[in-house]
Amino acid sequence: MANELAENGIEVRGLVREYKKGPRAVDGIDISVAPGEIYGFLGPNGAGKSTTVHVLTTLLPPTSGTALVAGYDVVKDGPKIRGLIGVALQEAALDPLLTARDHLRLQATLQSVPKQQRGPRAEELLHRVGLVDAADRKVAGYSGGMKRRLDLALALVHSPRILFLDEPTTGLDPQSRTDIWNEVALMRREAGVTVFLTTQYLEEADVLADRVGIIDNGKIVAEGTPAELKAEIGRPSVHAIPRSDDDRPKIVEFLAQFGEPLASTRDVAVRLREGLGLTDIVRAVDANGVDIADIELHAPTLDDVFLAKTGRTLEGAAEEAETVVPDKRRR
């Protein structure tokens, strides 16, 4: 396990990155990503996600702390790390005058893929990301989703062991977002690639990540599996909508046996007792002939986790951050 961790894992201890005239973008974080794991790094704009990715991908030196990627130190072993990782940064930095095929060939050459493998590898990746028909069109005419898929293909050209994806679906339509999610999940499943994924989308972290780290103002405020994090916040609640207002008192009384009542004007809600689920209630409703128009289970979301840990919603934090995000060009 130790060797495997060294080969494919990420170990970060006390990592700090300060910009010259800005705040501490990353403020003493510890992260441990196991081989083959998808680690979701969740936080609003300006929280320190991209700075962390820049440090881990050797584009920025840390101010202090240590970071090992595939067992190599980001400060001492930059070239070795660059040969082992694939990276899709926040902006899909593509050349609008080149085609997808041009990009793949260039990237394969620069990543030292043997000449005879470059063509077949490009074809394989074009198929994989669904860009075969557009392969010989200039990137200038691509949609945002197509650019992102090409960016992902470029990150995979040299079959990396560890993949860094910095907000890979920001600004994409739902279909393109789902395509990227499927591709990331497939890479992990088929090739055992370790994925470090930053996102500001709760759903993305929830769907994709084995474990999630929530970062705010440069510090990790929560870490665990999505289920663990949500469980920390509380049990799920059940919301029943009465068919008429006359039924409400009866439903309140009926649901009270399953948990503590919650204040709600629209529906009747209870926080479920430990060990109970929606199916238990639905069975009881049927058995007792209770007349309910609709019933829903509300599980705690990662936004609830963020709210509990920071006192703000993720959306609100993003709006705040937009006014204070430091210039990342400053070294």
Add this chain to the structure above:
Amino acid sequence: MSTTTTQIGAIARRAVTRTSRQPASIIPPLIFPVALMLVNAGGLRSSTQLPGFPTDSFLAFALAVPFIQGALFSTMNAGTDIARDVQTGFVNRLSLTELRDWALLTGQLAGIVVLGVVQVLFYIVVGLTAGVRFESGPAGIAVLLFYGAIVALAFGALGAWLAYRTGSGETIQALFPVLFVFLFISSMNTPRNLIGVQWFRIAATLNPVSYMIEAVRSLIITGWDWQALGLGFGFVIIIGVASLFLASRALRTRMTRT
């Protein structure tokens, strides 16, 4: 072929491919200098009557100017392209590969040199078609092509330095007229010894661009003038070495990675 050589080739090929897909980057450096030369040759033909004018064909005299003017256009285009790579994050993409920074610069400059040589070839063909006789013969034409390559390299490195230093295509375009001032206060239209206005003669004498033009001119209208060639090559090499040093330093800063 070594990995580094292959990588340099890939970067150079990209530079050439990009330029070939932008007509606006190809046509102006070819057409504008030739058009300006033809206009000047028409309007200033009587200059050849001045005592001591080195040739009776003003076209042959003026043909040297597009070599330098075209290189200035290329400088701006190359610089703007590289600055765009900085702005879009493409340089970051390259930084994340196994590419060495000097290999990136070499590849970019190799692309600029290829395009520079194509330009010089075009001007030579235009001159030959217009009836200009190259006094230095085929060997002189070969030297002109080589000279064109090192001028493109020197000016390309200047463009690369500005691009990596500023990261802004707009800044490079704003600096372009400044480079053109050097061209216009040179001996582009009149031999230095025949410039009547004293300050202009002094400025043209102090201006390295004068010697770069005169080296080309000597191969066309004189034959083998070793002093003119020495000064022309000398200044190009000085500008090239200084620009390469500055460009590689700016690139190292731009491609900060561990």
